[in-house]
Amino acid sequence: xxxxxxxxxxxxxxxxxxxxxxxxxxxxxxxxxxxxxxxxxxxxxxxxxxxxxxxxxxxxxxxxxxxxxxxxxxxxxxxxxxxxxxxxxxxxxxxxxxxxxxxxxxxxxxxxxxxxxxxxxxxxxxxxxxxxxxxxxxxxxxxxxxxxxxxxxxxxxxxxxxxxxxxxxxxxxxxxxxxxxxxxxxxxxxxxxxxxxxxxxxxxxxxxxxx
Numbered sequence: 001x002x003x004x005x006x007x008x009x010x011x012x013x014x015x016x017x018x019x020x021x022x023x024x025x026x027x028x029x030x031x032x033x034x035x036x037x038x039x040x041x042x043x044x045x046x047x048x049x050x051x052x053x054x055x056x057x058x059x060x061x062x063x064x065x066x067x068x069x070x071x072x073x074x075x076x077x078x079x080x081x082x083x084x085x086x087x088x089x090x091x092x093x094x095x096x097x098x099x100x101x102x103x104x105x106x107x108x109x110x111x112x113x114x115x116x117x118x119x120x121x122x123x124x125x126x127x128x129x130x131x132x133x134x135x136x137x138x139x140x141x142x143x144x145x146x147x148x149x150x151x152x153x154x155x156x157x158x159x160x161x162x163x164x165x166x167x168x169x170x171x172x173x174x175x176x177x178x179x180x181x182x183x184x185x186x187x188x189x190x191x192x193x194x195x196x197x198x199x200x201x202x203x204x205x206x207x208x209x210x211x
Contacts, residue, residue, distance in 0.1 A: 108182035
């Protein structure tokens, strides 16, 4: 009984580890940093500031004199129209499975702590106003499209025109969470769907051949 309880506790711990999301702290603009994190662990993955080791010069190997042999060109396999049709049919059959998997993968991603500070400037006040209208409208169109497929919770979005400056700058900070459990579930679901579709196709082809 004790052994069963221990095994069950170990399984629960392993499963719960996959349900804890990993995250990426991303900073773009004046600083470009990407930090990977999981629980209490953090690691700067970009930029990689480790000094590169100088490679030692390779020793030249003595070339053995061999009689020159002409390499015969290998015959290339020509793709026929039937092969192309098979690929298209496979893609058509897998479209529902691909859509389902893509939806599951996108549900595994969450964007939190989104901060955008975008200062828009130009050498002409009219151009600044026009740019502000275009950039502000374009940003919220993209934001609206992404928020329909990915969970996004912004902290602060500040897009403003600066009529006294000729330059513009943008700073973006966000944290992206990814659930390993949902990613694994989506991958397993795609594999199962692909195998089912493949077996059904083979079954139908055999039935057609018999008839």
